[in-house]
C-alpha cells in the first residue's frame with residue numbers, strides 16, 4: 239500500500255470556530271475511504287480541504303507526495319461528486335458528461351465522444367448519451383454526475399453524501415455499484431457519509447469523526463467489534479453499556495460486570511491504557527441471546543424478564559431486565575422457524591459470552 243494523501247496537523251478555523259482539530263491521516267492509493275460522523279462533525283470541511291475548496295488554517299495536505307498549499311482546486315488530481323446531482327437538465331446525458339472534458343481543448347471531437355461513451359459504460363448508462371438529462375431518475379442522474387467526474391480519471395474521487403437523496407432501495411443498489419466501479423477503475427474514493435451502515439458496507443477503512451476530531455480510524459470489522467470509546471460504539475450500531483470494575487490487569491483482564499459477575503477477558507477486548515478501577519463494558523445486542531424452549535447452549539445464562547418487544551419481521555429486538563443491571567439488555571434475535579415471539583412479562587434466560595464483551599473509555 240502506498241500513501242496517496244497525507245494530512246499532518248491539519249486545523250481549520252471559521253472565525254473562532256474550530257472546525258478541524260489536529261487531523262493526522264493517511265489515505266492509500268486505490269483505497270475506498272470513508273469519513274463518517276454526525277451532522278456538523280467536520281467531515282465535509284475535511285473533504286473540502288483535500289479538494290482545495292477550503293484552505294487549512296494550520297497543517298499540511300499532501301497528495302501524491304506534493305504539498306498542496308499553493309495548488310488551487312482545479313489543479314489538484316481530485317474530482318468531486320456532490321449530494322445534489324449538479325447536472326444540467328437542459329443538456330443531453332452525453333453533453334453533461336462531456337462537461338467534464340471542458341478544459342481538455344487539445345482533444346478532438348471523436349476522441350471526446352469515445353471517452354464519453356466509455357465513461358457512460360462504466361456507470362451502466364451505455365447508450366443513454368442522447369437522452370435528455372431532465373428525463374432521468376435520481377439514480378441515473380447520480381450516475382451521470384459520476385461519469386462526468388470520472389471521465390478524466392482523477393487520482394482521487396471525492397464523494398460528498400452522493401447517495402443521500404436516493405430512496406433506500408436505489409441507495410443500496412448504488413452502494414453495490416459504487417464498490418464495483420471503484421474496484422474496476424482502481425481510483426481512490428473518499429466518501430463523506432453520516433450513514434454508518436453505508437460506511438460499513440462500502441469502505442476499506444473508516445475515520446469516525448466527532449466535533450472536528452477523528453475518534454477512531456479502522457477497518458469496518460474492527461470499528462464494529464472493537465470500538466475504542468462509548469461514542470464510537472453507539473454511533474456505529476447498537477450497544478448495551480454495563481458498569482464494570484477492573485480488578486486486575488495481568489495477561490488477561492479480571493473484571494466484574496454488573497449483572498454478569500466476575501470474569502476474565504483478553505487484553506485486546508480493552509483499551510491499551512486499561513487500569514484497575516471503574517470501567518464500562520459494552521455488548522452488542524446480537525451477541526446476546528434468549529434461550530428458547532427446546533434449545534440448548536454451552537454459553538453462560540442469566541435469568542431475565544422481557545420488558546419490551548419490537549418485531550421487525552426477520553428479527554425481534556427484546557429489552558430484557560436482568561437483576562443487578564440498571565438498564566434492560568437489548569437483545570437481537572433472528573426469527574427462526576419454530577421460535578415464538580415472546581410477550582412482555584415473559585420469564586426468560588439470557589445467553590451471554592465474555593468473548594463478545596469490550597471495555598470502553
Ligand code: ATP
Nearest residue numbers: 252255257275276277278279280281282283284432
Ligand atoms: P453535515 O453532515 O451536516 O454536512 P459535516 O460533518 O459535513 O456536517 P461540516 O459541513 O464540515 O460538517 O461543518 C463543520 C462545522 O463547521 C459546522 O459546525 C458548520 O456549521 C461549520 N462551518 C462549515 N462551513 C462553514 C463556513 N463556511 N463558515 C462558518 N462555519 C462553517
